[in-house]
Amino acid sequence: MERLGLLSFGHHQPVPGSRTRTAREALLQTVELAVGAEELGIDGAYVRVHHFARQQAAPFPVLAAIAARTSRIEIGTGVIDMRYENPLYMAEEAAQVDLLSGGRLQLGVSRGSPETVLDGPGSFGHVPAEGESGADMARRHTELFRRAVAGEGVAASDPRRTGRSVLLPVQPQSPGLAGRVWWGSGTRATARWAGEQGMHLMSSTLLTEDTGVPFDELQAEQIAAFRAAWSDAGHPGEPRVSVSRSVLPLVTDEDRAYFGAERGSTDQVGSVGEPGLARFGRSYVGEPDRLAEELAKDVAVREADTLLLTVPNALGVDYNLHLLESVARHVAPALGWAPARAR
Secondary structure, eight states: OOEEEEEEOOOOOOOTTOSOOSHHHHHHHHHHHHHHHHHHTOOEEEEOOOSSSSSOOOHHHHHHHHHHHOSSSEEEEEEEEGGGOOHHHHHHHHHHHHHHHTSOEEEEEESOOOOSSSOHHHHTTOOOOTTOOHHHHHHHHHHHHHHHHTTOOOEEOOHHHHSSOOEEOOSOOOTTGGGGEEEEOSSHHHHHHHHHHTOEEEEOSEESOOOSSOHHHHHHHHHHHHHHHHHHHTOOSOOOEEEEEOEEEOOSHHHHHHHTTOOOSSOEEEOOSSSSOEEEOOOEEEOHHHHHHHHHTOHHHHHOSEEEEEOOGGGOHHHHHHHHHHIIIIIGGGGTOOOGGGO
């Protein structure tokens, strides 16, 4: 494992115990958490994107704010549901954020996850073409977005104004951004597809398939399938792979009060509203030495170059920086990681 990042869902709700009660607080705290994480030597600050929920929805404004307050840390998404996106407008937004950040944007995109509305993309004006599924539409949007950020012409010029008939690219362009697009995959099949397309791989704490093997082993199979597909397609360079984990070291009395009774020592199998069973990865909760040993045995963590820590953002910036520092100081070094400032 080379890199350590945080992944915030941006939850906000005025309920007892929450230190993130409003959308404004969630946004401001997301920026402050990224600034503090950079000071700790953490490598990345990523935001989850959900629509029609009390959490992060439109990532580019908050990523631009993080870019303005930081200088080194990677900033990104994990992941944007491409069923909802206008690919060309998104390409303009992404390029502007990448330029502001000095080329630090890592964009995770995907087909999206189950949600609380019947037809969210349709409410945004995006309807699959005849014979097309929502997943097909997400891939079509992704293909156009990738062409746009790569600088391809996507709209015919008006010869009356330009004196020529050519395809024009969107502006601005940010060189290198096209090589920093990741696909959020929930199965081995979609991981293979991502490798064939030349996108990097993001894999979360949920796989939308189950074969009976432990979560980390199934995820390691997914990673192997992705890398094989990348190689077979002849893409240059080494692809990147991130996996997400909930890692909660019990270091203080406050930690034990929040998470001492947490029951996350085993995988869970269930339904997420789609055909078939899904497998949910365990949470890692306990004393730091034990967590380091357990994570060292997690075969998917060993295979990935990046570990994203899902943080309980509703507990506020100070607590989450304490949590990140506990992992960075007591757990991650046993996995081969060193703070960015020490490399």
